[in-house]
Amino acid sequence: MTTNRFHTRALAALCALVVLLTAAACGNAPTTDADGLRKVTFMLSWAPDTNHIGVYVAKHNGYYRDAGLDVDIVAVAQSGAEQAVNNGVADFALSNLTNVSTYATKGAHLTQVMQVQQKTSAIWCTLASNDAINRPKDLDGKTFATFGSSESDAVVRRMIETDGGKGDFDKVTVGTSTFATLASGRADFGGFYATWEGVQAKMNGPALRCFTEPDYGVPGNADSIGIITSDRLIDDDPDLVKRFVQATQRGYIDAYDDGDEAASILVHDAPEANLDEAFVRESMKTIIDGQYWGDRERIDDGTATFGAIDYDGTQQYFDFLADSDAYTDATGEVVHTAPRSRDLATDEFLKRG
Template sequence: MTGLKKGLTTIAAAAGALAMGLSLAACGGTNTADSSNSGSGDAGSATPTVSFMLDWTPNTNHIGLYVAQKLGYYKDAGVNLKILPTAQAGAETSVENGVANVGFTTLSNVAAFNSQGADLKFVFDLTQKQVARWCALASRTDIKTPKDLSGKTFVSFGSAEQTAVVQQMIKYAGGTGEIKTATAGTNTFETLTSGKGDFGGFYVTWEGVESELNGPALNCFVASDWGVPGNPDQLGFAVKSSWLKDSKNADALKKFISATKKGYDYALANPDKAADLLVEQAKEAQLDSKLTRTSMEEIAKNGYWTTDDPKSLPGTVNFDDAQPYLDFQYKAGTYKDKDGKDPAEAPQAKDLATNDYVA
């Protein structure tokens, strides 16, 4: 993952996404991984197969899938998992077009795609706390609060959602909200250190950890501290709503989520062991073992995925946090219909998401 490109990029491209697909270049390709012994299964197989598309190169956001696969949780649940590498079209378009049954995305992305006419349903929420951070290099002593970002250059991937968040933070801090933009390269750290930009978006559980381990040091802000309502960072799984109309698919999804949740719970209780399993299972991603371990330790320690029990993942959408953020983005003009116009009303979290498939 680099500089919040994962997930948030899709908002910027949503207008043409359903017809032309998205341009999400992954940090590196991944080989298809299958939890069954006989390939991906077929129509005659007694055990259903769920195909899952990643949104990015494997990282700790996906650790529950790889742990559950390695430890046999899917087999125990009576379902096979086939992990698909990120497609250039993106996980959302791939799910909409039937290329994958389930895809990793965000609730806000589902709102953007469904505003365009897609038929997606958010069925599992991994993150319960905000993981996005808006950061400048710590060496930039002229940037102390978001107010100081006024007139500065924002390193982004053209996302209207990101821009709305940043402008709100700046205005809340007393700035004008006016910013310049620069397109990020393959690494937002490099774009900032080269002087081509002043600040950018990062995930505290990955790039934040990378910064702590390897530098450069960052000075970061959390959106909710600066006037952005709700939780912007509801990352999880989506399916095509019509796919669920088949009771066999609905049953397979429940089994898949149950086993996957067990994989994430194992990772919370055994962060180092789970990180090592991820590195082993996703060899082609060439994950740094120390970064992966420290990332998982950060997640477990600070409860980004949990609420009451630090060792158990709820997996459910917090609708009270979801709707205020969707309302905020709607007012900012982020969501557009297929004609490029503002929808008649804000996307409704209760229509976009369900907790019915999380046991």
């Protein structure tokens, strides 16, 4: 699953020095295509999936063209989408506000301009065949399949402690697949997402036994997935940011209204991902039924805006991470003061009502 803390938090630490050394790099000068459309680059955060689906729908339905934009959707850079946006290699990317906060402590200048996901979708699971783990406190002394993130360590520890355990566990680094790591017996549990791997497990196996963060003491919204850009682009061309954000907002709203149609668009327009349409449809059904992108009734009656920033929920999670010593600066020193979500995000570019 893309934009996830299981992958990108570890990458943030590895790239910290590079962020500082290249933060002042100049982006490409504005260019237009043969039709006079402003060329814009949007970078994926991982492989194409339902987190990205609104961008594909917006492009397919001509919303970017209507806004005077020619949007190129590009694969994630080896250094990560956040660093690419910070350095001007990409104009926009999919990320989440926690990633933005982590990079901010290392000297990056990023802003989230639309928050698509409004509640946590992370699930912490063992194979259902593992009878030794039936609740989070049973994870004590077990082996965690991790991508090396201190954030994930803090979350798992809090869940175990809240359930009455000590919060002690071993770790093994995942190569490519957490499923494979668990099946091999190298680890006992790992992190997944209900809207992607959770769907995969239900449709194709293996069966999982899972625990969710809000039920076991982890506060706020850890999975504030949305669109990011650089502070530089906001300062230099706020009209471009507004046009891109509002066209993208339309794409995600379409996907939230008709998940099956959106799934067909993603599968057709991202052939390199080799996605199964039935699987993508089920992922969208999970998102829609679970209202992961916001309260549909409130969005429909205009009392809520699709894509608005959840400042309070994200700040609660940032404070938890700071209390858990999960933030570090570019030198690796622990940062004890949590970044402020209101300094790292804005929903001023969204269309209201």
